[in-house]
Amino acid sequence: MFTLAFIVFLLSDVALRLWLASRQIRHVRRHRAEVPAEFSDRIGLYSHQRAADYTAAKMRISMVERVVEAAVLVAFTLLGGLQFLDLRLGYLIENEMLRQLALIGAVLALLGVVGLPFSIWKKFKLEARFGFNRMTPKLFVLDALKTLFLTLLLGTPLVACVLWIMANAGANWVWWAWGTWVAFNLLILWLFPTVIAPFFNKFTPLNNPEMADRIHRLAQRCGFSLGGLFVMDGSKRSAHGNAYFTGFGKARRIVFFDTLLSRLNVDEVEAVLAHELGHFKHKHILKRMVVSFGLALVFALLLGWLSSQVWFYVQLGVVPQLGRPNDALALILFFLVIPVFTFWFTPLASWFSRRDEFQADRYAARQCSADALVSALVKLYDDNAATLTPDPVHSAFYDSHPPAVLRIQNLKHG
16 A cells, blocks of 8 residues: 555656646747846846747756656565665675664765766856856866765764664663754754855955945944945856855854856845845744754654555565664665655745745835845846746745745835
8 A cells, every 4th residue: 555655746747847837938938039028128038038948948948857766666666676775785794783774875865976977057058158167177076075075074984873772772762863963964054154065165354344334334323233244256156146144143154156246236235134134034944944854853753653564665666674774775665765755745835935935025124225135136137047937836935035927026115
């Protein structure tokens, strides 16, 4: 019965994703010939058509990628791929902890190999075609090696700890594993601004007194303690622009992509940051962390129950090994299969995210000029080739931000 449910949900997942992507392609192409009235005085027809073509190209590659991912999932489960790996490593490695770590590592490595051609195509074909890619093959390889290094350095102790807890903590292992996961995520959030991010990019203090003064005054008005303003050399990888907050307490900092600062004026930068501070004021980040950790507990409890059910393994194409721990098998199967079932909650998560974005926009409009935020958003839509005419159904299902036209209308008419 579970095998049938898995197949039905997987096929439905793939079919729905392909249908939504097809709708998005048709919709943006149907509206390719005319810029929406709200943007006609600021965005030219060439830029609008470029955004439509970029969106359609991304959708097409995502359709192929999802079909391949589904095929790989079936190969790992129902076609016996995971069973083969487990048995082979059982012959080769006697130490149980090393065997289980090797099994998880092998699965992640194979998934990485499958995803690598898509990453290369997106970066060096798709992004390059539309003028966004600035990454060299050398930098791409260096980033991959750095990511692998950090994954091994930080991920291996975490997985080993969880496996040890599963084997030794008895019936309460779920709570200990969940606590370990929460602690690990908090550690990563603490390390990211000062250790992890500088491992990939160069950060320099913002060298613009007028802009720095405006930002500090804005932060004071919003009750936001600020530890520093930094510029990141994002242009060495991409022409896309962005800005973000990171860190805790007095160590909180604002980071600008150099590509963003090259396009926005002081008023527009202040407006964009006021929007981000709106998320802080409404405690969106804290609420999302609480929800994330709460859902992690729910999934941990579900994993705790499923890992003790023989049918969970057998009906996904794996026979548990007798006399040996199968904790790694349980972890792999769970994290491979659970997205097939949770995918259907995507519209709910997207709706909550769009609601938060509207709240942050309203807050920004009260703190500074709404017109400046509109101007900044229009420039970002234009520079990033974001479609101004997304398909309504696709947008409702996936988009974490409101459609451009609706967002601008809300800012203009408050």
